[in-house]
Amino acid sequence: MKYLAPLFFFLILAIACGSGEKTTPTSKKTTAPKPVEKVTASKTETTSAASVKSSSEEGKTEPVPKEQLDKAKKILKKVKDSEIAAVNAKKLFKIHCAVCHGFTGNMMINGAKDLTKSKISMEESVAQVYFGKGLMTPYKGVLKDAEIVALSKYVQEELRK
Ligand code: HEC
Numbered sequence: 001m002k003y004l005a006p007l008f009f010f011l012i013l014a015i016a017c018g019s020g021e022k023t024t025p026t027s028k029k030t031t032a033p034k035p036v037e038k039v040t041a042s043k044t045e046t047t048s049a050a051s052v053k054s055s056s057e058e059g060k061t062e063p064v065p066k067e068q069l070d071k072a073k074k075i076l077k078k079v080k081d082s083e084i085a086a087v088n089a090k091k092l093f094k095i096h097c098a099v100c101h102g103f104t105g106n107m108m109i110n111g112a113k114d115l116t117k118s119k120i121s122m123e124e125s126v127a128q129v130y131f132g133k134g135l136m137t138p139y140k141g142v143l144k145d146a147e148i149v150a151l152s153k154y155v156q157e158e159l160r161k
Contacts, residue, residue, distance in 0.1 A: 062133070062134075064120075064123075064124045064127045064128060064133070068127040068128075068130070068131045069123050069124065069127050071127065071130065071131075072122075072123040072124070072125075072126035072127035072130060073123055075126055075130065075145045075148065075149060076122060076123065076126060076149060078145065079145050079146045079149045080146075083146035084146055084149050084150045084153060086146070087146055087147050087150035087151075089147075089150040089151050089153065089154035089158075090154065090158070092143070092147055092150070092151055093105075093151055093154055093155075096139065096142070096143065096151075097151065100112035100135075100136070101113075101115050104116070104159065105155065105159035106159075110135050111134065111135050112135070112136065115155050115159045115160070116159050116160055116161050117160075118155065118156075118159075118160065122149075122152055122153070122156060125152035125155060125156065126148055126149055126152045129143070129148045129151060129152060130148055
């Protein structure tokens with residue numbers, strides 16, 4: 001009996017191991033799929049440094065880039081009062097802007113800003129309409145300079161409360 005105890009032990013062990021292998025025959029064969037190496041573009045384009053500068057001037061979160069403001073200033077200088085007066089800004093606003101801003105400017109469709117609460121300057125407004133911003137499409141080439149100025153004026157003088 002003295003040698004039987006370890007013998008039994010091994011026997012049980014052998015059975016346990018054998019049956020264990022039988023119940024899970026595929027467990028060791030299946031190899032985990034290798035994680036697919038992601039090839040991602042590591043390069044991220046940096047935004048122009050010019051836009052950072054003017055952020056403190058107005059205390060605004062998203063400043064209009066300086067080169068856009070410069071262009072807006074040129075447009076404002078170039079366009080004559082008579083040209084602005086000749087534009088039916090209300091009609092143009094309904095055609096081009098109301099889709100997102102609503103007839104009264106405060107609709108805020110597609111993430112558009114509430115123009116009745118807008119505090120931006122004429123230059124910023126002209127720049128934004130000319131170049132676009134975020135989801136707002138640019139009107140460069142779509143509207144005449146005088147029309148862009150007239151619309152900015154309309155926003156400032158008629159829509160703001
Ligand atoms: C496609 C939708 C869309 C159209 C059309 C559109 N806008 Fe906008 N507008 C926006 C969005 C979106 C913003 C906010 C942009 C941002 O700051 O990211 C905005 C912002 C503005 C602002 C700046 C408000 C502020 O205080 O920052 C002005 C001014 C403005 N729009 C005027 C106009 C005028 C004028 C027209 C017509 C010529 C027009 N928009 C047409 C979507 C639009």
